[in-house]
Amino acid sequence: MLALLWFGGEKLADATSGFQVGDLLALIVLVERLIFPTALLGFTITVYQRGQVSIDRIEAVLEEPPAIDDRQTQVPTAPGSGHLAVRDLAFTYAGTKQPTLRGVTLEIAAGETLALVGPVGAGKSTLAQSLTRLVTVPPNTIFLDGTDITELPVAYLRSRIAYVPQDSFLFSTTIRDNLRYGRPGAPDSAVEGAAAQSRIQGDILTFPQRYETVVGERGITLSGGQRQRTALGRALLVDAPILLLDDALSSVDNQTATEILSELPRHKTVIFITHKLAAAALADRIAVMDQGQIVAIGTHDRLLQTSPLYQKLWQQYELQELTA
Template sequence: MAQSRLQKLGQYLRPHWRGASLGVGSLFIVNLLGTYIPLLIRDAIDKVQVAFNLNQVMQYVVLAFVLASLMWVARMVSRVSLFGVGRQVEFDLKQKLFAHFLTLEPSYFAANTVGDLINRATSDVDNIRRLLGFAVLSLANLVFAYALTLPVMLAIDWKLSLLALAVYPVMFVVVMISGDRLRNQQQIVQEELSNISELIQEDMSGIGLVKIYAQEENERQAFEGLNQDLLEANLTLAKTRTLLFSALRGLASVSLLVVLWFGVGAISNGSISVGDFVALLLFVERLVFPTALLGFTITAYQRGEVSIDRIESILTVEPKIQDALGALTLERSQVKGELIARHLTFTYPSLGGSSRAALDNVSFRMSPQETVAIVGPIGSGKSTLANALPRLLEIAPNQLFLDGYDITKLRIHDLRGAIAYVPQDSFLFSTTIRNNIRYGVPHAEEAAVLAAAKQAQIHDEVLNFPQQYDTVVGERGITLSGGQRQRTALARALVVDAPILILDDSLSSVDNQTATQILQNLAEGSDRKTVIFISHQLSAAAMADRIFVMDQGKIVQSGNHETLIAQKGLYQSLWEEQKFEEALK
């Protein structure tokens, strides 16, 4: 597992190897100069003890100042380079995650909460940035500091050096023991952050429902509970970090005391010179900071490890719906709009392992430019059929055909480009009405936007808004009524001008008269589409060329309104029930 994480880090860094190399190379120069300057000071002290020469002392001072300045410049270059690489990797990961999200099917987002995914795409990516910035910088600095400083220290006085460094193995043991604990505690913190993000996202999206049912206090208590869990997880992590850092600082400081204690005796018996003693003090001081910083470095590394696992658990998910090998290209201009189903069967995955088929042996043929209404009770399979046509669900081959082509053999982009789909949830983006309508064709001309709005029966209402088509609809279109949202979503589909139009109960908030007028608009003109109208509004459905009646995943009746109303069956029952409800109103 650790090796796979290192491999992933290598993959993240590979595109930015020049910046990383510059940063690490600059850090090597920093440590090279940092090793030489104490030796320069040693020589100056030893020569001053023999014979004081002001000019010579000033030369040493100027040289030390120049080297220290070069060391500062190299340190800045290393920090800017390595931290810049961390930012570049952060950018790359966010781009990669977002692009990957767009390839995943809707069922993935139904199974994984949006709050958790957002937290992974922000907080976890930020942890990886720190790992590739601060942690790499600190680890490289630690390696160079020991590799360059330790041989020089041993050359000066190996006994005193080993005494000074005797506590360092203890420090590394402490770090190793604390590593797993820090990683587990950090994972708990990330999970608690995800839980809070999920609750906030859900409550902000459903704030109206919270207020209608007066559940503000319950939601506040729920948030307080999750926030308390996060607080306890953070305090536990902070306690472990504090103990670790304090222990490392204390052990690192012991080495200075060892040098002072035994160094004085070594000077008195002539084993080392005063210059060597000062150099050893400076060298030990040089090692204290990167060694004490090891605790912070390990924390950043542990956070990064946890976050790598959480990010890769998303990136390794293979989209269930992908282009087949050798997928066929189908230009929109070539699409006629014929749809055929042959024994179409689909069952949603079930935790229990078995469930009733949502679509059970469904067969039909829809002619080009035909308007077909699909009606039936809730749960009869209407929306499943609508989702199967543009391959929002993964269906088996040789069951659904567009113009004679198996839809599983067509490029997904071409298939969906031939179908304009208005789902039950009329989602609108937090932008202007104009931008929402032309979402599928971002550069659509104003005339096309207005024509689509008129056909969707929303144009006159938009003109009554103070800012008309420049009106910002708010998140999910909250400033519009349900019917206005649905008709705006319909106008968005009409701008695309696809040969096939699917309306999945997308006029449920529109009155029967307006819905009927919309269907008449779609049926008129020379540029007719193949329209699939799924609805519980039988008065509007009666305008269709044909009506499919579905029940328990099957098409149980088929025909036009006059034929079906004359037959005893489900359609007649639904029609009489709806007319009775209208009479009661």
């Protein structure tokens, strides 16, 4: 515009050029009209470039071959009721020398509640991850309702086991959608039922936006116990025959944890890993794990008499409870 005024002004002063005020005005209007589209073009180019980078990243994910190839497998014709068997399972993490699981053999009847306890690093989470094939297990070691899990489609296996990992992931969206994550089409009444069952509903109703409250990135606006109960509600909503809880109530007070566990549906197979031995004592059976092996299994009373490790863990637990 400045250049136009400069040269236009000079031309106007020069009477021999034939350049008139009208010409200058027309030029000014035309230049003005170009300002907005030019700015918009810059904006469009930026958006386009950002889109292209995003598409490249999505494509990279889509093109990644799945770690487990289950194309040859089939969904069983008659789904069972949630019986699990582990036979002589060994597992070593890539890059480590010591095996993390060594000859684990375990059977869990459909509808049974089994607590899995043991010192830190015993391999409890690794065993839980094996059941859902989050770590690679060899064939003929784990059986769901009699079928080797490596012969089942992964999506089917995971639809049968509602798994709450040791550190659950919450998304920065509403609590309602976080609860619905495993069953996106669930009606509101079912979502609220699951929230009540996992004892998070009371907390949610105190939030200003209730179920529509947006949870911060990774759930930072919730307390540890609220996060855990949200993750549990999410698993309960899925309504799979097997519920697998990896230390899922560690930040929940004993009273509430006991209430939640004793109200779980009777027909479900429940495996819960815990350091809260008072909660474990409620289970039908307790399996004690140490250094990658199941070293004892039985009821609380029986283990107190027979398993030195369980006695030690129980004493430690009681001491902790006293000092807490």
